[in-house]
Amino acid sequence: MADTVPYKPRPGEIPTTPGVYRFRDEHERVLYVGKAKNLRQRLSNYFQPLRSLHERTRRMVLSAARVEWTIVGSELEALELEYTWIKEFEPPFNVQFRDDKSYPYLAVTFADDVPRAMVTRNHDIRGARYFGPYAKTWAIRETLDVLLKAFPVRTCSQAVYRKAERSNRPCLLGDIGKCSAPCVGRVTKDEHREIAEGLAEFMGGRDERVVDDVRRQMQRASAREEFERAATLRDQMLALENVLSKTSVVLSDGVDADVFGTVQDELSAAVHLFSVRGGRIRGTRSWVVDTELDMTPAELSSQMLRVAYQGDDAPPRDVLVPTLPESADEVETWLGERREAHGLRGAVRLRVPQRGDRKQLADSAMANASHALQVAKTRRTSDYGSRSAALADLQEAIGMTEAPLRIECFDVSHLGGTGIVASMVVFEDGLPRKDQYRKFKIAQAADDTDAMHQVLTRRLRYLVDGDPEASEGRSRFAYPPQLLLVDGGQPQVAAAARAVRESGQSIAIAGIAKRLEELWLPGDDHPVILPRTSESLYLVQRLRDEAHRFAITFQRQQRSSAIQSELSAIPGLGEERVRRLLKHFGSAKRVRAASPEQIAEVQGFGPGLAEQVFTSLRTDTVEDEGRGGS
Incomplete structure (x- = not known):
């Protein structure tokens, strides 16, 4: 007997959030519906070695052809959606009840x-x-x-x-x-x-008008200085808001609506749809598309609706979208015609949910769309054929003699010109090698190009001298890459090319411009345009995002360490008071932005000490965070 079934999802694809899952057979019949507080942890139980599963569970897993899941906001929502779908699909492996x-x-x-x-x-x-x-x-x-x-x-x-x-x-x-x-x-x-x-x-x-009415009564009582009654009404309002926030998967019985969530990046977009009929979610659907052109949220919304309703599906009277499409009136007219074509009456209303149950459900749709996009990207980069095509396309676009099997990407990050750091991420055969990532501190730099030149000079030195930290043999850090990518345009590429020349190496260099489909090469006046649907562009995008994430994370760590050292140097501030201050405000940025009065609210800080902390930090306060090389 095989250890598990062939449709077992990769562990990284399954979210760790609450949700409901469904096992389907090859004919798309739902065999089993279950709920989980942690989907990844729960589903892993079904994909243990088959011989270790209970007989009934083993039969269900072997009868199924795939498993799918839907993210919800809480365990209570998962319970209610599980009930709805058990009643809807009557799965043979679920316990069936005779009546309600x-x-x-x-x-x-x-x-x-x-x-x-x-x-x-x-x-x-x-x-x-x-x-x-x-x-x-x-x-x-x-x-x-x-x-x-x-x-x-x-x-x-x-x-x-x-x-x-x-x-x-x-x-x-x-x-x-x-x-x-x-x-x-x-x-x-x-x-x-x-x-x-x-x-x-x-x-x-479940009408929020009840909450609004209690809120108005509370405000009137407060205005009349009836503070005891106002406090009672406040507690009632908070209780009602708490109940409203507990569930969004069960709406009023008469609600028929389609709720869309969309997430997009420079190259792809994901859509998730909840079909609500009679106040219950009767169906879900997710799809991911490559965006051929730069699309605004309104343009994406318009195309999403045409894809969703161009077939046999009739739109309900209420269609909830994250952004109204361009020419919303015309789209509503078209949706109304689609509704009439299916023998249904009533105009269709397009709305953006602002609060209440519908907003909660729209947020769940957005979470599912985000997860669908993440899974699609992971599958694409995990596919050997896609990775090979990406490396071959990149080799041809840059004019290299061989495929760039090892690529190193660099990004510079700083806070208003201070606290400059840089990151180096490594991809081999199109996959990240996180054990070979490196961080760089830059004491001082004239500008972003100077910082990039310093980083590349330091990195390339190891190709000549070897890694002094290696205890034996040759460090992986000493292996030369086939391609160096830098985040930026011509100035950053020129700085990187100068560092390569000075090192005596011969390595291909390219810069990733803002729009991502542009790669700048040394000495070229015009960029190389990568097709938006090419595998190479997805690889470049992932390299850029990973380098930026790694740089920003390091920069935030440095800021936290820096402010701790700076605070510890202030007379009267010991380790315990520094800890309290950072815990109270939550971040270095908030500490720097705090007024003396706000600092004095922290336990152990009097007005004099608060003023001293404020004076020591205010010269270094920076309101906006900037980053180089973008």
Whole structure:
């Protein structure tokens, strides 16, 4: 028996976020739906050696042809989406329930003289309004516990309620403000019913207008100096906002919408679509495209909609996009015509979600699109054929006699001309060799080109002298690259070429210009234009991004170390006070930007010491971060 199945994803492709996964067979039938707090950790359990799997799990994994996943914002969202898809697809390997009585609901018993909020699996309570179902009992209990701060409805049984009436003493929930205590007359029965109706209205629509109304009441109470009531309303508002933020995968029952998320870089764009029908996510779709031309977000949005609805799919009345397309009115008209062609009535509205459930779901769509783009890039660079084509294309574009099997890319980073550092990243056979990355500190440089010349001079010296830090043999740092890439245009390329000449080496050099499809070669007045869809351009982009990331990370580390040393030199600041200061503000930049009054708020800092710290740092304060070679 084979150790695992051929469709096993690479570990780096699976995100570590909460989500829902689906196993499908060769006919695209959903075999199993599951949820996970950490998708990578959970899915790895299915791809253990087959002989170690449980019999039922092994049959499911062997019956499947692929696995897919959808990222959501929280474990609670994963629970609700898992429930929706189990009901939608009825996967054969999931436990099936006969009816919804197996799932818990939130019920409000309006038939009672004093309505009660309760969690129940009984769907036949006379006069009750139901909300749900929920996949797990704890999920609805947690939601109800938060809601009681805003809508203090009674949750006790009838026997407990009668006992409190007779003794004229409320229970613990009444004492802590999670019940309005109609049992002892703190509110009338009619007032309590209004509270229960408010809870039902909020749960039924999850409408942020309820939050806005509480916010206005709080502001009016504060203006009238009714501070105790304002504080109570503030707590109610925070509780409602907390519930609204807990889930975005279950909307109001009547909501039909398509929610798009898009992410793009210079060469590619990824789109993720959530299809919401009846308030539940009924389907998802992701796709990645190469962008032939530079596209604005509005242009991408327009093309995305045409791709999504050019087939047999009819648009719903609400289409939510991250950016409105150009000529949005015309696109709405076209979508309306597509809707009518499928026998559906009603105009289509294009909107950008700003807040609430729809914004939460749009953010999840963006997260899924970002992950899809990352996976597409990883697969492309991991493919041997793509890497070979990239190196061959780069060899031809630059005019090299052999393919650049070892490429070193350099980037310079600084903060307003100070704290200059540089990075060197190494790719061999089109793959990063992180064990051979190097960092450089530059004490002083006239400008970016001078910094680049210093870095290349120091690096090329090792090709002649060898690595003095090597204990034995020849260090990999002493191997010559076939291609040196520098981040920048003609000035940076000229500086690099001068360093190569001075070293006596013969190495190809190219500079990566801002637009990425341009490569500048020494002495050329015109750049080499790489086709936007070529594999070589993807390789160059990855080299540039990796060098920039490595340089910026090192530069931030240096800034943190520098400010710690600078603060330690101030009289009266010991190690503990420096630690408190950095922990309080979170970064060196915020410490430098802080006023004496803000510094004095830190434990152990009086007005005199705060003024001394401010005076010592203000001459070095820089508002904006710059970087060289771009």
